[in-house]
Every structure is written in structure tokens, then in C-alpha cells.
Amino acid sequence: MASESWAQAVDEQEAAAESINSLQIKEKPEENGTVSNATDSSSGAAKSEAEREAKPADDDDKEDKAAQSLLNKLIRNNLVNTTNQVEVLQKDPNSPLYSVKSFEELRLKPQLLQGVYAMGFNRPSKIQETALPMMLAEPPQNLIAQSQSGTGKTAAFVLAMLSHVDPNNKYPQCLCVSPTYELALQTGKVIEQMGKYYPEVKLVYAIRGNKLERGSKLQEQIVIGTPGTMLDWCNKFRFIDPKKIRVFVLDEADVMIATQGHQDQSIRIQRMLPKNCQMLLFSATFEESVWNFAQRIVPEPNIIKLKREEETLDTIKQYFVLCNSREEKFQALCNIYGAITIAQAMIFCHTRKTAGWLAGELSREGHQVALLSGEMQVEQRAAVIDRFRDGKEKVLVTTNVCARGIDVEQVSVVINFDLPVDKDGNPDNETYLHRIGRTGRFGKRGLAINMVDSKMSMNILNRIQEHFNKKIERLDTDDLDEIEKIAN
Numbered sequence: 001m002a003s004e005s006w007a008q009a010v011d012e013q014e015a016a017a018e019s020i021n022s023l024q025i026k027e028k029p030e031e032n033g034t035v036s037n038a039t040d041s042s043s044g045a046a047k048s049e050a051e052r053e054a055k056p057a058d059d060d061d062k063e064d065k066a067a068q069s070l071l072n073k074l075i076r077n078n079l080v081n082t083t084n085q086v087e088v089l090q091k092d093p094n095s096p097l098y099s100v101k102s103f104e105e106l107r108l109k110p111q112l113l114q115g116v117y118a119m120g121f122n123r124p125s126k127i128q129e130t131a132l133p134m135m136l137a138e139p140p141q142n143l144i145a146q147s148q149s150g151t152g153k154t155a156a157f158v159l160a161m162l163s164h165v166d167p168n169n170k171y172p173q174c175l176c177v178s179p180t181y182e183l184a185l186q187t188g189k190v191i192e193q194m195g196k197y198y199p200e201v202k203l204v205y206a207i208r209g210n211k212l213e214r215g216s217k218l219q220e221q222i223v224i225g226t227p228g229t230m231l232d233w234c235n236k237f238r239f240i241d242p243k244k245i246r247v248f249v250l251d252e253a254d255v256m257i258a259t260q261g262h263q264d265q266s267i268r269i270q271r272m273l274p275k276n277c278q279m280l281l282f283s284a285t286f287e288e289s290v291w292n293f294a295q296r297i298v299p300e301p302n303i304i305k306l307k308r309e310e311e312t313l314d315t316i317k318q319y320f321v322l323c324n325s326r327e328e329k330f331q332a333l334c335n336i337y338g339a340i341t342i343a344q345a346m347i348f349c350h351t352r353k354t355a356g357w358l359a360g361e362l363s364r365e366g367h368q369v370a371l372l373s374g375e376m377q378v379e380q381r382a383a384v385i386d387r388f389r390d391g392k393e394k395v396l397v398t399t400n401v402c403a404r405g406i407d408v409e410q411v412s413v414v415i416n417f418d419l420p421v422d423k424d425g426n427p428d429n430e431t432y433l434h435r436i437g438r439t440g441r442f443g444k445r446g447l448a449i450n451m452v453d454s455k456m457s458m459n460i461l462n463r464i465q466e467h468f469n470k471k472i473e474r475l476d477t478d479d480l481d482e483i484e485k486i487a488n
């Protein structure tokens with residue numbers, strides 16, 4: 001089935017359809033917000049399929065980061081735990097470094113402490129232990145913080161913003177910029193939840209589509225939005241007086257810089273703010289481009305980094321199966337299912353088409369299958385992952401683009417129906433590791449089965465073996481005894 005150029009063609013096609021442009025959020029912010037029919041162009045709901053397909057794959061890949069981030073937020077309901085220590089680089093290495101083990105130690109306003117506990121937070125997360133005292137200190141300190149998604153960054157800066165505003169002053173005091181309309185809404189929700197018992201503090205969304213009357217001045221203390229609209233509100237329309245801003249938050253800096261124009265707009269906003277305004281920047285990753293940007297946004301920063309837990313292949317048994325066609329691969333899969341008990345499996349395909357086909361075939365065989373596919377909206381994808389996580393389905397068939405960044409920890413069997421390759425058709429080792437690897441914490445044993453159906457995929461498999469210096473054993477799926485052995 002595999003033609004030589006399939007990898008490129010498919011990646012482009014999948015990436016195009018995965019783009020954030022295909023996302024729509026039905027919810028509209030209400031309550032504290034003054035949003036009217038917000039339709040930032042970044043949601044692009046009106047764009048035709050053809051328009052989307054015509055976009056260069058590169059752009060779509062970038063936009064996909066925003067979709068991924070949103071998906072992660074929608075499906076996550078608790079903290080990502082980590083045993084790694086935070087690394088701290090203080091602006092003034094001689095000043096004492098405080099870290100807290102409880103929210104009480106922060107001496108928060110009672111209304112905020114109530115909000116924190118109402119959200120079910122019992123104690124600060126790893127990054128919050130150090131970041132919160134720094135952000136709440138007097139005089140305010142600037143901070144650049146990096147840690148993987150789900151470690152509590154948003155909750156931390158929301159608490160800092162709510163702590164710093166003076167509700168008696170009826171003008172904006174905190175600005176928070178997010179890369180997309182949808183991400184801004186998510187952060188807005190956290191502000192609303194945490195500020196539930198502090199109703200004097202109001203929030204407004206600076207997103208395209210939220211039209212205010214010319215000449216009006218905002219009364220809300222917190223403004224959250226996308227960089228373009230935020231800049232216009234400060235600069236062109238003067239709804240906001242930037243000189244009165246005390247806290248500036250730039251969230252998801254890594255996603256932000258992937259979007260054309262956002263970097264410049266953010267820097268232009270930052271330049272309008274007073275010198276003593278507290279600057280806070282957050283990012284899930286810290287490659288050089290993010291770091292360069294961060295330094296332009298945040299002068300004299302304290303820096304906090306929390307390393308991601310390393311994934312390893314040490315506790316994984318890896319096998320490959322030789323086949324000649326996708327039908328044979330399917331048959332091999334059935335043989336495996338016939339021989340061993342698999343609680344839950346994730347099956348990765350290269351194209352949406354193969355994923356759809358395979359999900360159909362597996363259902364016909366009586367399996368409860370969940371399918372994660374590119375044309376689904378982000379909330380639909382989140383719902384599918386949720387159901388799978390709850391064990392409602394036992395098999396999750398997905399394409400790589402869809403599942404990127406998603407951890408489903410309880411899955412013990414991973415099947416690469418197609419091996420992961422990059423755009424140039426080379427082995428994508430990072431994805432391979434992420435699909436089947438385990439972090440030390442979840443050191444459970446796992447099983448990975450790779451389907452090989454051509455010379456090209458055999459070559460990919462060999463290169464993956466070489467890269468990890470780990471032998472991948474051949475499995476004969478016509479021999480039931482042999483399959484049974486791998487389960488022990």
C-alpha cells in the first residue's frame with residue numbers, strides 16, 4: 001500500500017486539516033466579560049475546506065500547536081505530577097529564595113484562598129511552590145517560567161493577577177495575552193473560577209469581534225485577549241491606559257511565537273507599559289527562539305524551569321511483524337487479539353483514511369473502538385479521549401497528528417500500524433519514543449508492536465533500532481504460542 005511519497009503527502013494533508021482554523025468554540029464568555037459575539041479571525045470558522053487545504057503545511061503545523069494546547073486543557077482535569085526539581089535562576093542570587101508548601105503561607109486575600117480551595121487545590125504544585133512567592137513578592141519581580149503543560153502555570157499567574165489588582169480602581173491593571181481566542185477563553189474561565197468569591201474584580205476579553213464604542217474606557221481590572229486586539233485597545237482605540245498596568249502576562253510563549261505577527265505585537269504592547277510593571281512570561285518549551293523572545297519581553301527576569309520527566313524504552317518489550325499489505329496487517333492484529341488479552345490499546349496509523357478503515361474493520365470484529373480523526377473538532381476529540389480514558393472503549397485508533405502530546409497512561413499495548421516518519425520520510429524517533437515510552441513514574445511494563453509492510457518501513461524500523469540501540473524482535477503472528485509468550 002505504501003507509495004514512496006506517502007509520508008510527505010499525508011503529513012501535509014493531515015496537518016492542513018488539523019489546523020486551528022478548523023476549530024470552533026461554541027461557548028461564549030459571559031458573566032464578568034462584556035463580550036458580544038466574539039469571532040476572532042483565528043477561529044476561522046467561516047473558512048472553506050479548500051482554503052484550509054491550500055495553506056502551506058508549515059503554517060498549519062504551527063497553528064496545530066495552539067489546537068494541541070487547547071485539547072490538552074480541555075481533557076485535563078488534574079495536575080501533571082512530576083518528581084523533577086525546579087531549577088531557579090534568580091535575578092539577584094543573594095536574595096533569599098522562598099518556596100511555600102501551602103497556600104496559607106502566601107497570605108492571600110481570604111476571598112482568593114476560598115476560590116483556590118473551591119477549585120479543589122489542596123497545596124501548590126511543584127512550579128507554584130517557587131513561582132507564587134516570587135510573583136507575589138513586594139516589590140514585584142519579573143518571571144520567566146517554563147514547565148510542561150498541565151503543571152499549574154495558568155493557575156499560578158491567575159492567582160498573581162487577582163492578588164495584585166485593586167478592585168476599588170475601575171480601570172485595567174492586568175493584561176494577559178494568549179495566542180488564540182480559544183486559549184484566551186480558557187484562561188478567562190480560570191480567572192472566573194478562581195475569582196468566584198471576589199466579584200468586585202471584573203474581567204473583559206480583548207478579542208476580535210468584541211466591539212466597544214469609540215471613546216469608551218474600560219472599567220474592568222483584568223483584560224485578557226489576543227495580541228492584535230490588545231494592542232489596538234491600548235494604542236489605536238485607547239480603551240486601556242497602558243501606563244496604569246501593573247501586571248503583564250504573556251502566556252504560551254512557544255505557541256505565540258509560532259504565529260506570524262504575534263511576537264511583534266506583544267513587544268509593542270510591552271513597550272507601552274510602565275517600567276515598574278511586573279512582566280511574567282510562561283512557556284511549555286524553551287527552545288532558543290522562545291528564549292530570545294522571552295528576554296525581549298521580560299527585563300531582569302527570575303527564571304524557573306521544571307524539566308519534563310524523561311521517557312525511556314527500558315520497560316517496553318518491542319516487536320515487529322512482517323506483512324505485505326494493510327489487510328495482512330489487520331489479520332496480524334486480529335491474531336494478536338485472539339491470542340492475548342489486551343486491556344486497552346492505542347493503534348497509530350499514518351493517514352486518517354487508514355485510521356477510519358481500521359476502526360471500521362475492528363468494530364466489525366466486535367471490538368469497542370474509539371476513533372480520533374482529523375476532521376473532528378477539538379472538543380469532539382477531547383470527548384473521545386475522555387471516554388477512552390474512562391475505559392468505555394478498549395481500542396483507540398488514531399493518526400499521529402491527532403494524538404500528538406496526548407498521554408494515556410494506562411495503555412499497556414501500543415501498536416504502530418504505520419511507523420512514525422517525518423515529512424521527509426525519515427524515522428521520527430521522538431514520536432516513536434513518545435508513543436511507546438514510559439516515564440520513570442509510570443514504570444509499568446509495556447508492549448509495543450510495529451507493523452512493517454514494505455522495504456521502506458523495514459528500513460525505518462532498522463533505523464529506529466539503531467537510534468535507540470534497542471533490539472526489536474520479530475514476532476510471527478501466525479504462531480499463536482509465540483504470541484502468547486509475549487504477554488508474559
Ligand SMILES: Nc1ncnc2c1ncn2[C@@H]1O[C@H](COP(=O)(O)OP(=O)(O)OP(=O)(O)O)[C@@H](O)[C@H]1O
Binds near residue numbers: 154
Ligand atoms: N495546586 C494545584 N492543585 C491541584 N490542581 C491544580 C493545582 N494547580 C493547577 N491545578 C489543576 O491542574 C490542571 C493544570 O493546571 P494549569 O492549567 O494551571 O497548568 P498549565 O501548566 O498552565 O498547563 P497549560 O500550559 O496546558 O495551561 C488544571 O486542571 C488545574 O485546575
